[in-house]
Amino acid sequence: MAKARITVIGTGLIGTSIGLALARRTPRDYELAGYDIDGKRARAAKNLGAFDVAADSSAAAVAGAGIVVVAVPVSDVREVFTAIAPHLTPGAIVTDTASTKGEVMAWAAESLGAAAHFVGGHPMAGKERSGPEAAAADLFEGATWAVIPSATAAEEAVHTITGMAQSVGARPAFFDAAEHDQLAAAVSHLPIAISVALFRLLRDSPAWSDASLLAGPAFRDLTRLASGDPGMSVDIMMTNREAVLHWLRRFQGALADFAEVVERGGEEMLSMFVRTNFDRDNFILNPPVREVPRGPETPTASDTMWRMFAGGLYDKYKEALERGTTEVQRGEEKLKAKLGRDDSAR
């Protein structure tokens, strides 16, 4: 019985956190390999216990790997796909963690093609700090892990990735690429824009030396994302520009509405604050959960596939994936039905 290997390419905050979370699972019948273009970072991640092996090249890293997690900046994803494609084991599952999915899915189709089962991923977790030193085994605890299956990924591959996401404490939820990018623009990329614009407004004001003295937790929290990795912010704005600009315009409208309510004052203003307080508390206390869609014939498919992989049944599992390179049966339509209605607001 061959031992399964899971490889992470890119040992920054996310990649190293995945390694740490997978490393602490017991029993653990898989080997963890990490690779980073900066060898120091890969060795640092290995020393932190995230990986058993710090590989010297992406080709060596993916050799024999059943799962490859590409956790590099979105601007490097295409190059990594091209570099690893010739070295992938037949039936390997490739996933990623990039913040935007439209271009990533196209690059996967173009560069990986039939060489692998590609299942896009985006764990909704992060910090303003980057690098392996900022990584934590519990980074994904309770977080949503967006899963975006490619049209050619076998159902078993999809279930393996949702199982892996669950095993690091996250809650997988399916999205298609365009839907993901629109929603991420609203809840993840617009906040970056707000943080940066708010910080610059005050920092560039002649009032800064006095205002910064008065800046308490409110200002600090709202500008936290202004300390985020500049390269990641650039990548997001480059690969999801239209969606971000769309939500920026919508937010401008929301601010104008807010100003009007404040100008009118009275009951309407009070009711806006009361309702918002109630709705947000409800959102925090009862975070939304969406059950992972399960095929009727595989009631616990995610668990089963991941357990086969992680539980050392690698050969059996691998065989199934080598067979399953046909079009996914359930198809896009079936998935869409589960994703719910079109959203006229987007």
Added chain:
Amino acid sequence: MAKARITVIGTGLIGTSIGLALARRTPRDYELAGYDIDGKRARAAKNLGAFDVAADSSAAAVAGAGIVVVAVPVSDVREVFTAIAPHLTPGAIVTDTASTKGEVMAWAAESLGAAAHFVGGHPMAGKERSGPEAAAADLFEGATWAVIPSATAAEEAVHTITGMAQSVGARPAFFDAAEHDQLAAAVSHLPIAISVALFRLLRDSPAWSDASLLAGPAFRDLTRLASGDPGMSVDIMMTNREAVLHWLRRFQGALADFAEVVERGGEEMLSMFVRTNFDRDNFILNPPVREVPRGPETPTASDTMWRMFAGGLYDKYKEALERGTTEVQRGEEKLKAKLGRDDSAR
């Protein structure tokens, strides 16, 4: 030697936290009294160890008090001033913790007049939770405590309040009322507007059920203030409306600038993110500090006055304050010079 009394009116998050912080100081030669219009809250605060006495009325609470801290919502401040004025001990120092200062200073002049030394205050600390249960002795640790002396407060009274702020871990900094309200609008009230507008935009969107699933730490942090006390938000918008609307317009401009930079892309966009990352890290790692202005004849005036009060030298201290009801010597102009230049941006 009479024992000094410090009275806190309003035993919510801030009032109770002040009590807890003052209660743990050693040696402690003063009695702590708390009063709340809701007797249950005052008793809860006493049970938490914030106060020695839960008074039955504001009159009883302020009787014999050398310092009275009014920590009620700004909309109740005027009524509290009127209620306590006839019962204050001659030479008592009254301070407050309200989020806006323009109206508070006017109410103090009108209702307290010569009955007390009024020194406005605003600790830049808070939580989205309210009530005594949310209070913490370390709430003010490292926070700026804005101090706004009234024109009639004796210098000794001002130094006692800055000393008290320091003794709970805060850093006092002087502002005049109009300056304070403009700056607080920018760093404290605008963030509330942003949080509420962002939360409502997504919550009212048909995309909410999907978007909320993808909402990670970025969205949660940026909408934290939407869970704030609605009454406090209303008070802020009512007492500082023009300044908030001014900064909302400025922020709309900052968002438009951001959108333009993103549309143009390239080096300019990268440099915006890099510079912002650098500037914000610098702000967090080297928080701005302003030395408390000290008169040449009283090199450690804050310490001295507070120590006289808290160290049990209450009679000597009280006598000084009963004498010192003349116009403050240093005057507005001297203070302004220390506050620094006018800010054309405001």
